[in-house]
Amino acid sequence: MNRARPSLKAQARRLSRIAAALLAALALAWLGHLIAGAAGPLETAGGLAVLFGVIMTGYAAGALAGRLPDIFWISMVAMAAGLPVLPGSEFLLARIEPLSITATMTPILAFAALGITGKDLRLFRGAGPAFIVISLLVFTGTFLASLTIASFVLFLLDAFSA
């Protein structure tokens, strides 16, 4: 993104706000894990703490290096954190082991649903029913097309390597 680099102070403020929001999201995930019975309170907290560290490192990297979306930086840091060749990865992976994808997913949808604005709903009603069908077609199509290609290629790979 082309914009003047914000001051260090502004960056720090932004990061501290993100950290606060992230803590809230992780707290919700912790709650969800407990109720789902996915893992005990301490194990879950340990895993989520690792995620906090990884994510904030990613955000910080993005703030320093800029130019690419936060999600890219966070993915990179996370990948690096799990790489077997790098030290500490075993420890980190062991900490996140008790976490469940499903339970970590649940709070996101709560944010999404509570974030739907009046404008979103108006646009939706204005778009018309055709868009619902087309959207479903697009989503299904993209999944099925990729699924077909991937299945086929994997089949070939397995057949030729066996």
Next chain:
Amino acid sequence: MTLPPAGLLVRRCALFAALALCVVVAELIGTQSIDTGPATIVLLPLLFAFLAGLILNPNVTAPMKRVLSRGDVRAAGRLVAVAVMPLMALLSMYIGPELSQIWRASPALLLQEFGNLGTMLVSLPVAVLVFRMRREAIGATFSIAREGGLAYIFSTYGGRSAEARGVTGVYICGTLFGTIFFSLTPGLILSIVELDIRAAAMACGVGSASMTAACAASLTTLAPDQEALIGALAASSNLISGLTTLFMVVFITIPLAEAYYARLERLMGRAPT
């Protein structure tokens, strides 16, 4: 990205209470399975969290306006970008240990990106021939229409164009039920057709973090012991999608869509606009 000022947690306590309520209710309901003969529909807690959130949303349920303000709703919307990070980080951390598996499957991982092209090839004719859309169809079907796609269409065709209307329509639908859809469909498809779960995990990478994650979650209910591999493949696929989609859209999908659209319009006996 602008966030509310510090003191976020105090100011938004009503919002967090509502969020917590959604999570608690959703997890209490838990995962529900509906067996419909050949297929099994798995309803994940995320679906119930979404429904709970909809009910608590002041734009849906007017009485909630007394509890949650418009600022709360806006904050929730902005915070989705942060809320999605724990899951993206989790999935990406699975990649490291599974690197050898990913490497083995890499041809499949790269080639399935062309599936995103297939979407347009099928959806565009339906939009034009069945629903009689005009240039909106191009915006609506070229890709899965998330922020990147939206931005591209707006900058290429202009914000007030028919194509922009098309992409916005699909974008809104994606926002409203895209994630839910991806939490249901992959599991459903795989319960009917026996395919390699790795292929399904790769197909999950559609370019939207929450859709990918919901897709991965639905697959892990089918194969819980492969949670890490599924997560790793889905995350890698999504990353690759993010990197390659823009190139594919600019150089392949849109030019193809334009030509395709022109032919379809002529087929309808209309002069293409």
